[in-house]
Amino acid sequence: xxxxxxxxxxxxxxxxxxxxxxxxxxxxxxxxxxxxxxxxxxxxxxxxxxxxxxxxxxxxxxxxxxxxxxxxxxxxxxxx
Amino acid sequence: xxxxxxxxxxxxxxxxxxxxxxxxxxxxxxxxxxxxxxxxxxxxxxxxxxxxxxxxxxxxxxxxxxxxxxxxxxxxxxxxxxxxxxxxxxxxxxxxxxxxxxxxxxxxxxxxxxxxxxxxxxxxxxxxxxxxxxxxxxxxxxxxxxxxxxxxxxxxxxxxxxxxxxxxxxxxxxxxxxxxxxxxxxxxxxxxxxxxxxxxxxxxxxxxxxxxxxxxxxxxxxxxxxxxxxxxxxxxxxxxxxxxxxxxxxxxxxx
Numbered sequence: 001x002x003x004x005x006x007x008x009x010x011x012x013x014x015x016x017x018x019x020x021x022x023x024x025x026x027x028x029x030x031x032x033x034x035x036x037x038x039x040x041x042x043x044x045x046x047x048x049x050x051x052x053x054x055x056x057x058x059x060x061x062x063x064x065x066x067x068x069x070x071x072x073x074x075x076x077x078x079x080x
Numbered sequence: 081x082x083x084x085x086x087x088x089x090x091x092x093x094x095x096x097x098x099x100x101x102x103x104x105x106x107x108x109x110x111x112x113x114x115x116x117x118x119x120x121x122x123x124x125x126x127x128x129x130x131x132x133x134x135x136x137x138x139x140x141x142x143x144x145x146x147x148x149x150x151x152x153x154x155x156x157x158x159x160x161x162x163x164x165x166x167x168x169x170x171x172x173x174x175x176x177x178x179x180x181x182x183x184x185x186x187x188x189x190x191x192x193x194x195x196x197x198x199x200x201x202x203x204x205x206x207x208x209x210x211x212x213x214x215x216x217x218x219x220x221x222x223x224x225x226x227x228x229x230x231x232x233x234x235x236x237x238x239x240x241x242x243x244x245x246x247x248x249x250x251x252x253x254x255x256x257x258x259x260x261x262x263x264x265x266x267x268x269x270x271x272x273x274x275x276x277x278x279x280x281x282x283x284x285x286x287x288x289x290x291x292x293x294x295x296x297x298x299x300x301x302x303x304x305x306x307x308x309x310x311x312x313x314x315x316x317x318x319x320x321x322x323x324x325x326x327x328x329x330x331x332x333x334x335x
Contacts, residue, residue, distance in 0.1 A: 002204060002205060002235065002236035002239055002240075004202075005203065005205075005207065005236075005240075006122050006123075009122050009123065009124075009125060009126075010122055012125075013118060013120050013122070013124075014118070017116060017118055018116075021114075022111075024113060028122075034239075034265075035235060035238065035239065035265045036239075069121060069122045069123060070118075070119060070120065070121055070122065071118045071119075071120045071122060072117075072118060072119055073115055073116060073117055073118060073119075074115070074116050074118060075113050075114065075115050075116070076113070076114050076116060077111035077112070077113060077114075078111065078112045078113065078114045
């Protein structure tokens with residue numbers, strides 16, 4: 001279940017960049033040639049993100065054709 | 081048109097540090113939403129730590145190998161024989177990855193090599209930072225060989241670079257010739273495939289020609305050797321391969 005380790009990295013990358021802003025959406029690119037199952041990432045994300053700035057964030061996974069394994073963008077709530 | 085500032089539904093600007101934000105003023109709870117470009121590889125942290133391990137090995141001219149297989153293919157038995165038979169020729173140290181227990185550590189220690197057990201807990205593979213911690217404890221000498229015995233698993237370990245010079249995949253004849261096709265990532269990542277337990281060939285339906293063809297289909301550059309870690313048949317070819325890699329590890333530093 002390497003997806004759990006990958007999801008921990010995803011949440012760490014996102015939370016570090018978020019500073020103190022809440023994360024609303026995270027977009028990933030996962031290539032077809034990686035042995036990564038998007039469903040498993042989604043399953044892990046809900047659990048791993050709990051209690052962090054990314055709790056409840058929507059995960060948007062784009063399947064690409066190569067070996068991509070990236071966090072591309074996120075949406076955060078800006079302080080008013 | 082947005083009522084707050086007169087912009088369109090979304091407006092975009094670029095911060096001084098190059099971060100591009102686009103705002104929608106119609107988010108939930110009236111929070112403006114900013115899009116942040118990350119473009120970060122998920123494995124960036126592991127790969128950076130692996131690069132550090134690789135530099136550490138290179139600086140000491142240490143040959144590091146990442147041994148991978150399914151559980152029970154004979155990684156530990158191969159190491160035991162290698163350590164016993166090459167004693168006096170090389171300093172061999174071992175990092176033992178397992179989810180639990182120190183059983184393998186005890187076997188390696190009995191064979192006569194320094195060994196550090198790295199228990200991964202729930203983890204199904206070793207990562208570069210675990211290897212870094214293990215190395216701090218193992219403290220392998222200059223010009224030695226470090227065998228990193230990964231967790232028995234043909235899927236996850238293939239993804240995580242540990243800083244090794246080469247990945248070695250071990251497949252035993254009791255497993256079936258289709259493994260390279262079923263687990264292509266593992267066999268694509270490996271430089272060498274060892275077909276182990278060939279002493280059992282008379283008792284199992286295992287087609288050596290077919291497994292080699294399957295392996296080359298996913299990885300044409302991979303070397304393939306056949307041996308029995310139990311009887312020692314074919315083991316000399318493995319020692320020859322080890323010697324070549326060990327020589328190359330000594331030459332790589334200032335290349």
